[in-house]
Amino acid sequence: MLFSLQAIDKYPYFNVFPVSKMSQNPCMPDVDSCLSKAVQETIQVGLMISDPVSGNIIYVNNKLCELFGWSAGELLLMDFTRLLCEGEDSDIWKYTVDDKVIKFRSRNGSVIWGLMSSNRLRDKNGNEQGILYSITDITRRKHVEQQLQQSQKRLRLLTKKLIHAQEAVQKRIAGELHDGIGSNINAARLMLERRIAAAGDEDNSLLGIVDLLKTISADTRRISRNLHPSIIEDIGLIAAVNSIVREFSALQPDMVFHQNISFDEDQIRNSFKLNLYRILQEALNNIMKHSGAKTVDIQCRITGKTLELSISDDGCGFDPGRVLHNEDSDTTGLGMESMKERATFCNGSLTVESGVGRGSMICVKIPV
């Protein structure tokens, strides 16, 4: 430790820590320097001074030696760049930085993440004599951040897979419903109609069965279309969007729906269309289930190179922070998460504006 202090003793003009004014008293000349040295050697921040011209290290404190695993003697034979990881700016030591995150390498090769600030040290005449660096070890924090990022990445991948798997299963069930049960119901209805016509039977109960079969057939078609909206391929996105809004307004006769949906759907990639439709479907489902709204407003247009879909309601509203950050993860569903993921899949973003008692607005922006 003394070794490292020798270096600074050679540079008495450094007043790194002017902790006391007492040294102005000629009877107590060493108080400043003693206190200064004590602080430098006990502080939990790595301190280093380099020569402003060559970059050679001319002072290190204990913490810096501990951090990098080199002895003070070894460090005093190095220049600053020797401590940097490959890829870091080798001229960084020349500039003054403030809380800059820098990747260093320790003696044993491990990476050290440091938060570095630097100051130019000048003598009484204003001549630059050294650059003082303070380096705080943030390696643990960085590792935690990296782990968190990885977990978030894994979670997003999982959500994406879940959405794909759900879409695949729904498509299969929709197919079975439409082609299997739906077709058989239609066949049964036709057979019954023919039988009634052939027998000239005006029996109301049989006609009632025909009506019932028609209703079951329509319900099957609706359920099948909700499960997998092949309607988008059949009649296009705008027509599909209008159709789903009609369906919701039929289910909620007390809600007033305003819609302004006009855009050139040829500008939208086919793979994005199903996602947009699903986002609208989930937003409308949420309004129906949770909002108690009187009015719903749906806008969809392309401005410049962005498609913007917004769905707003004047219902009870909610705290988006809690929902989007999964603070009630035991009770909340998957809808919001899946909407967000679908917007991301389309290289876009989803924002939620709401507050308790303030209605809500979901806004999706997708580049076209």
Ligand SMILES: Nc1ncnc2c1ncn2[C@@H]1O[C@H](COP(=O)(O)OP(=O)(O)OP(=O)(O)O)[C@@H](O)[C@H]1O
């Ligand atoms: N339009 C809305 N009005 C009021 N509250 C809403 C609205 N949309 C969402 N919420 C609130 O946000 C929560 C999360 O919505 P989300 O769609 O993620 O889950 P869910 O609808 O409860 O379940 P799931 O979608 O899985 O069936 C809801 O439980 C509800 O409290």
Ligand SMILES: [Mg+2]
């Ligand atoms: Mg929902």
